Amino acid sequence: MKKYALGLDFGTNSCRSLIVDLGDGRELAGYVFPYPSGAEGVLLDPDDPNLARQNPADYLKGIEVTVKEAVGQAKKADPQFDPSLVIGLGIDTTGSSPMPVDEDGTPLAFLPEFKDNLHAQVWLWKDHTSHAEAAEITALAEKIRPQYLARIGGVYSSEWFWSKILHGKRVAPDVFEAAYSFVEICDYLPGVLSGETRPDKIKRSVCAAGHKAMYSDTWGGLPDKEFLSGLDPVLGELRDRLYDEAFPSDRMAGCLSGEWAKKLGLKPGTAVAVGAFDAHIGAVGAGVKEGTLVKILGTSTCDVMVSPKTKGFPEIPGVCGIVDGSVLPGAFGIEAGQSAVGDIFLWFVRSLVPDSYGKTDKEKFMNLEKAAVRQKPGEHGLLTLDWNNGNRTILVDVRLSGLIIGQSLHTQAHEIYRALIEATAFGALTIINRLEEYGVSVHEVVNCGGLASKNPFLMQVYADITGRPMKVSRSDQTCALGAAIFGAVAAGEKNSGYNTVEEAQQKMTGVKETFKPDKENHKVYKELFRLYKELHDAFGTREWTGKLDFVMKDLIALREKQRRSG
C-alpha cells in the first residue's frame, strides 16, 4: 500500500502544494496559488520602497485551494490514491516574516480595526523599513552581547524578527499595544491546521528562532531581558509572551483539526510538522547531508550545509547563521548566501540590453545566452563584482555595489551578461572557500531553484569556475518536497516507515543532472578568480591594502590570449 505526504511551500508571491509518494519521492500532484492581495501578493506603500507586507488571509485561502486541487489531481493521476493515505504534512515559508497576534493567536490583521493597517499585517522577509533598528541591535549586541552576533555573521539584519518588531512599536504603537505576541508565519500556519494558534501553545520553529531571533540553547533561548530592555523596555516585557523553546521540523506541531481536515478533504489527525524556512527545508528536499552544499539559486541564493553536532560548533565568520537543528535534527544548520543572483541578471536584461537581442525579457535572455555561450573564458576581457544588492556572505555588508571593469568601445551586452554570471560564480566559490577554510568540507554541490533547472549555461560556468561538478536536484520543487519529507517523518515511523529525515531523504531525493568542470576553462578561470579576489578584498574589506594597476592589463592580456587561441 502506497503512502503519501503533503508539502506546503509559501513563497513571496504564491504558495504551492505537492503530494509526494513516500516510496520514491515521486511527485504525484501539486498546485500553485498566486496570492490575491497587493502587487503579486505583496502589500506596498507608494511612499516607502522599503515596505513589503502580506495579508495572512492569503495563506489560509491558499492552503484550501492548493490542497483541494492537488488531492483532486492526485486521484486522477493515480486511481489507487486516496486522501486517507496522506499521513503527514509539512510547511515551509519565507522568513523572517512575523505578524502581530492577539492572545488567541488571531492575527490583528483579521480584526476590523486593524484590517487596513499595514503595520498589523505580516512583515514580509524583504521589508527593509527597519534598517535603523537593525543597526541599533547590532550596536547594542557588539557592546554587551557579542556572543549573539557570533552565530549570525556579525551583523543583525533589517529583514529579521527583532528589527521589525522594534520598528513596528515605534511607527505603530497602537498595533504593538494591541498585540499580545508576534509569530512567524511558519509557526502560525501549522498552528492553524492543528487547531491551536495560542502564542503560548504553538510550537515555534528553531530554524526561524535561531537564524532570525538570536535564539540559542547556549544562552537559554531568546536574548535575555536585559538585552531586549536595552533596546526598549517593552521588548523585555514581550519576551515573556514569546517562547522558551523552539523545535526542529521532524517534530509534530499537532494533528490536523477536524475543521481543516474537512475543508481540505484529508484525514483528521494527520500529522502536521513544525514549520521552517523555505531555504532550509528546500535543502532537505535537495538531499543535504554532511559534506553536501545545497545551493538554492533564484533571485538571490541561499547556501545551506549541515555539520554534525559531534564535530562541535563550526565557528565560521561571515555566514548568515549557524543554528542547532535548523536544517537536520542533530546537526548545526549553516546558512550562507548571495544577496542577488537572478536579480542581477534581470536588472541587466531590463535596464541595459537593447532590443536587438529580442523584444521580451525571455527573448533577450535567450539571445544573450546564445551569444555568450560562444565565447571562451576571459575572451570578453571583463570582470564584475556581484554586489548590486550588497554582499550577504562573507562580507555581510549591504553598503556595497556592483562593479564592471574591462569594457572597451566594442564590449557587447552578451559579454557583460556572461561576466555577470561569472561574477556570481566567483561569489559562490568565495563562499565555498570560506566554509572549507573553517573546517566544513564541501564534497558535493547540489543546486536547486529556478536558475539551476532552467539555465544549463549558468550551471556549466559554475562548474568551470569552482572546478567542481555541479549537480542539479531531481526535484524542481525541493521546498515543497522537503516539507513533505518533514510531514512524513513527523508522522512517525509507524505511519511513514521513516525513523529519520536522512532515511526519507535517501529514498525521496536525488540528482537528475551533473555538469562537469572543463579543465581548460577552469585553468583560465583561476586566473580571473585571482583578479576577482583582489577586487573583492580591495573594495570589500578594511584590511586590504595594495596595488591594482595590474588588473586592467591582466584582463586585456587574457582577452588577447583567448582571442588568439583559435
Place this chain on the structure above:
Amino acid sequence: MKKYALGLDFGTNSCRSLIVDLGDGRELAGYVFPYPSGAEGVLLDPDDPNLARQNPADYLKGIEVTVKEAVGQAKKADPQFDPSLVIGLGIDTTGSSPMPVDEDGTPLAFLPEFKDNLHAQVWLWKDHTSHAEAAEITALAEKIRPQYLARIGGVYSSEWFWSKILHGKRVAPDVFEAAYSFVEICDYLPGVLSGETRPDKIKRSVCAAGHKAMYSDTWGGLPDKEFLSGLDPVLGELRDRLYDEAFPSDRMAGCLSGEWAKKLGLKPGTAVAVGAFDAHIGAVGAGVKEGTLVKILGTSTCDVMVSPKTKGFPEIPGVCGIVDGSVLPGAFGIEAGQSAVGDIFLWFVRSLVPDSYGKTDKEKFMNLEKAAVRQKPGEHGLLTLDWNNGNRTILVDVRLSGLIIGQSLHTQAHEIYRALIEATAFGALTIINRLEEYGVSVHEVVNCGGLASKNPFLMQVYADITGRPMKVSRSDQTCALGAAIFGAVAAGEKNSGYNTVEEAQQKMTGVKETFKPDKENHKVYKELFRLYKELHDAFGTREWTGKLDFVMKDLIALREKQRRSG
C-alpha cells in the same frame, strides 16, 4: 573693399571648404564633400580591423567640388563677393596620415601598378596596424634617445609617421622600394595647389613633423641616422629623402598654380599656407592664446594650448606632444587629449541602451539626456572611468579599460549615461590640473567640435565639474576657420591686413556661449572627483598603493544624501 580667405579642412570621412570674411570672421559660404572611396571614405581590410587607409584622389576631387560650390554660394550670398577677393587659402588635415610618393611627388596610389594596393594609399591617422613597430621605436628611444620621448609624452604611437613607414616596409617591401619618399597629406595638398609636389621641395608642416615624426630643432630636425638605422637601415637612408626643415602655417607653401586657379575659379598666385593638423589649426580658429585651453570635443578630444617660447620649454609629463610653432608661431604648441569621449557615449547608446529610450540613436540620446538632466550630482551613486579606449593623457597607456562602479539593482541606463559624461569631465579636469601643476596656467576654456555646440548638458556638467566657465567657440567650423586664418596671414599684411595670427584671431574668432559652473553642484563634484582620482591612480599608475574600501560606501552615502535633499 572686403577681403576673404578660404579654409580647407580634410577630416576622416569628408572634406569641407569655408570662405571667411577677413574683417569679422563671418562665414560666407562652405561645402562638404564626403569621400567617395571605401566605407565612408576609409579603405578597410576585412581581415584586419586595425587597417584604415584612404585614397588620395578623394582629396583632389574634394578640393575641386567644395571650392567651386563655395565660390558659387558666396556669390549668391553676397553680390559684392568676387573670387579675386580671396587672397589666401589654408589647409588642415588629419594626421599622422602619410603616403608613399615617387620622385615627382606623385602618390604611388596614382600609378597603375599600385592603384589597388592598400599599402600604397594614405595610411590614415587611425590605422593601428603598426603597433608592434611603435613599441620597437619606443624601446629603442628609451635606450639610446630618451630625449626624443620627453616631447611626446614618453610613448611613440602606432598612429604616427615612423611606425607606419617601418610597418609598411615590412609588409609591402615592393611599395617601400618604389617610394622615393613619404609625405603627410597636410604637406602634399598645399604642394599640389601650388604646383610643386617634389618631396625635396615641398614645405613640410612643423606641426606634423614635431608631433608625429620626432622632429625638433633641438636635435637638428628628424631623428638622427643612427637612431633610424637602428630600427632598420633603410630608414636611415630614407632620412636623406625627407626634410631638414619644417615650417609653421603662417608661412606660404607656395602660390596657387594657374592650373588649379582655373579649376577652382580663384585667382592664380593666391597664397597657399603651409598645412597642419586639424586639431592644432582648429584651436587657432577657436581663439587659442596663452592661458586659453581649447578643447575639441568629438569622438575623442584634443586639448590644445600654447606657451610662449620666452617662458622656456614647458616640461609636462604625460601630454602628447610639445612642439615649437605647431599651433602659433613663436610659441610651444601643447597637445593633450582623451582617447574616447563621444565614442564612449556612442558605444553605450548602441550597445547598452534598451529601446524604451527610443528607436534610433538620436532618440535614445535625447531621452537619456532628458532623464539624466533631472538628476542631481551623485544621485545615481555611480562613478566611471573614461578609459574604454585607453588613456592618452596623462597616463599615456592604451592597456587600460572602462570601469563602472556603484550600480544597484535599480540603476537605469540614463544614470550610467550621466556617469559616463561625468567621467569624461573628470578626465578633462585631470588634464587641466596636470597642465597647471607644471606651470601652464589655464585662464579660460574654449570648447569646439560637435559635442560642444550640440550638447549643452555636457557643457554644463563640464563647467560644474571643473568649476570653470565653459565657453563655446562662435564658429562651428573652427578647423576650416583656422585654416582660412592661416591662409590670410600667409598672404602677408599687404594682402590681408594682418601681420600675425594673433591679430587675425582677434577679429575673426570669438565665443558664442558660456556655461557657468553651479557652486552647489561643484561642491558635490569635488567629493566625486576625490573618488575618481583615487580610482584613476589605483588602476592607472604603478606608484599608487592604498585602500579602496571607502569608495562604494562614500558613493552610497552621497547618493542617499542627494536623494534626501529634496
